[in-house]
Amino acid sequence: MRHPRQSTSTLQTLRHWGLKVCGIAGFVGRETPATLRIGVVEDMVRTGAMQRRGPDSRGTVIADERVILGNTRLRVNDMHNSEADMPMQSADGMLTLTFNGEIYNHLDLRRLCPDYHFRTKSDTESLLAIYQRHGLDMLSMLEGMFAFCLHDRWARRTLLAVDPTGQKPLYYTLGTGDELYFASDIEIILRVSHLNFSWDREGLAQAAGIMFVFGPILISAKSRSLRLDVTWSSSRVNARVIGAITRSS
Secondary structure, three states: OOOOOOOOOOHHHHHHOOOOOOEEEEOOOOOHHHHHHHHHHHHHHHHHHHHHOOEEEEEEEEEEEOOOEEEEOOOOOOHHHHHHHHOOOOOOOOEEEEEEEEEEOHHHHHHHHOOOOOOOOOHHHHHHHHHHHHHHHHHHHOOOOEEEEEEEEOOOOEEEEOOOOOOOOOEEEEEEHHHEEEEOOOOHHOOOOOOOOOOOOHHHHHHHHHOOOOOOOOEEEOOEEOOOOOEEEEEEEEEEOOEEEEOOO
C-alpha cells in the first residue's frame, strides 16, 4: 500500500490534518416517503457539528423515494471544482454518494474503469466509478480511511460502509417504522427532534470506568456505531455489517 500522503500538496496536507473533515448524514425509510423527511436531513446537515466537519460546501439530495443523503465537504481533492461537491451522483442519476475520508488507491481504481467518463479528479467519483463497474465487490478493492453511504437506485440498495480500522466514524439509529438515520457525529442524530433516546447503562458504565466505550455500544440507547462484526435485522429492514451495511427493498 502506498503512503497515504505521497501525492498530497502541502496545502492539502495542512487542511487534511486540521480539525475539519467532511461530514455525512442521511435517512433511509421503508414506509416513510423522503419528502416527509427532507427537512429533517437538511436540519442535520445544518447543525454546528456538521458545519465544523465540512466548511466548504453543503448539500442534500433525495436519492430515491425513501432515501435522502446529505454532506458537508472539506475540499481537498479537486478543490476548485464544484462538481466534486457532495452528495455526488452518477451521470444517469442512478447512483448517489456521500463520503468522508480518503481513498489512497483511487487513481489505480480509475484505471480499472476505462469506459467511465470522469468529470472530476476526486476520490469520491472514483468510488462511484468502481461501484458502477464492480458492485459490492469493490469493497475489497478499497485502500484508505472512509465512511460513506451509496444508494443504488436501480438495485434498490443503500450501502453504508466504514474502513476496516474504523478511522472514520459513522453512527446510526432506527426510528419508528424502521426509519434508519445515520451521521458522522452522534450529536447530529441526537438532535433529530422526533427520535426518543435514553441513557445506555452499559455505555455509561464503560465511559465512567475506563473513559472509553466499546463499539457498537454508545452512551445513548438505540444509537450504535458502525463496525465490522455486527449483524442486525428487523421485520422490514435487514442489514449486515461485513465491511458494510447493505439494505435491499
